[in-house]
Amino acid sequence: SKSDDGFCSAPSITESDEKTKPIYWKVTNPTLSPSHLQDLPGYTRSVYKRDHALITPESHVYSPLPDWTNTLGAYLITPAMGSHFVMFFAKMKEMSSSGLPPKDIERLVFVVEGAVTLTNTSSSSTKLTVDSYAYLPPNFYHSLDCVESATLVVFERRYEHLGSHTTELIVGSTDKQPLLETPGEVFELRKLLPVSLAYDFNIHIMDFQPGEFLNVKEVHYNQHGLLLLEGQGIYRLGDNWYPVQAGDVIWMAPFVPQWYGALGKNRSRYLLYKDVNRNPL
Numbered sequence: 001s002k003s004d005d006g007f008c009s010a011p012s013i014t015e016s017d018e019k020t021k022p023i024y025w026k027v028t029n030p031t032l033s034p035s036h037l038q039d040l041p042g043y044t045r046s047v048y049k050r051d052h053a054l055i056t057p058e059s060h061v062y063s064p065l066p067d068w069t070n071t072l073g074a075y076l077i078t079p080a081m082g083s084h085f086v087m088f089f090a091k092m093k094e095m096s097s098s099g100l101p102p103k104d105i106e107r108l109v110f111v112v113e114g115a116v117t118l119t120n121t122s123s124s125s126t127k128l129t130v131d132s133y134a135y136l137p138p139n140f141y142h143s144l145d146c147v148e149s150a151t152l153v154v155f156e157r158r159y160e161h162l163g164s165h166t167t168e169l170i171v172g173s174t175d176k177q178p179l180l181e182t183p184g185e186v187f188e189l190r191k192l193l194p195v196s197l198a199y200d201f202n203i204h205i206m207d208f209q210p211g212e213f214l215n216v217k218e219v220h221y222n223q224h225g226l227l228l229l230e231g232q233g234i235y236r237l238g239d240n241w242y243p244v245q246a247g248d249v250i251w252m253a254p255f256v257p258q259w260y261g262a263l264g265k266n267r268s269r270y271l272l273y274k275d276v277n278r279n280p281l
């Protein structure tokens with residue numbers, strides 16, 4: 001065969017081969033199939049617009065996290081976009097530790113890979129494994145320590161006081177949170193934080209079976225930071241319709257029209273930051 005003569009042995013189809021291919025051949029052999037797109041130089045699904053952003057894994061950029069040791073961070077949502085919170089991935093390596101957030105900043109960490117140990121001054125230390133999370137109130141001394149490796153998704157914001165309410169340390173895991181009523185909707189909903197007024201945000205875990213979608217075509221004052229944990233589907237943001245899959249992150253500014261339809265063969269699950277319980281004025 002041709003490839004035996006040496007250097008010119010690329011497996012791709014040459015121009016003369018194309019002409020001899022049967023009619024409709026490209027339908028089943030597309031040159032920009034999903035597998036090709038993954039490696040296409042310069043190609044990304046990421047988008048950054050005034051009222052929303054989609055940040056897909058090939059665009060995540062890691063650098064050392066200030067105040068943490070042996071940890072790389074990728075800030076995915078920050079106030080530079082108009083948000084009042086930050087959302088970042090923290091990739092903790094062998095023998096790594098967290099730093100403390102700045103004064104008056106509350107924090108929620110959710111483990112997506114590996115395990116960390118949470119230590120604070122009062123209680124004994126707690127191991128956080130995949131699917132578990134901790135809420136750390138503002139000015140609450142704590143340390144997250146990792147022996148092997150862990151990937152955390154972290155949310156932080158300046159706590160907005162309301163009267164004399166105060167928040168408390170919370171440790172839990174998604175699978176232990178009860179399913180909540182979702183009148184008019186079909187997705188399954190769990191919340192990671194109490195719904196009481198003390199908390200100025202919550203994290204929703206939303207599950208959709210393939211074919212299920214949001215009934216409400218939502219437009220609301222709240223902001224969102226979303227991580228798709230499982231599955232695939234179409235996210236509508238404003239007038240744009242984005243194919244999305246596990247690992248994708250979305251920023252939704254206040255009032256951006258938003259809708260999700262789950263596709264594929266498996267459950268979609270996403271984790272969603274939402275500011276709640278405060279007067280927008």
Ligand SMILES: NC(=O)N[C@H](N)C(=O)O
Nearest residue numbers: 204218224258259272274
């Ligand atoms: N985009 C969303 O999934 N939004 C949620 N349903 C919410 O705002 O509660």
Ligand SMILES: [Mn+2]
Nearest residue numbers: 218220224258
């Ligand atoms: Mn919403």
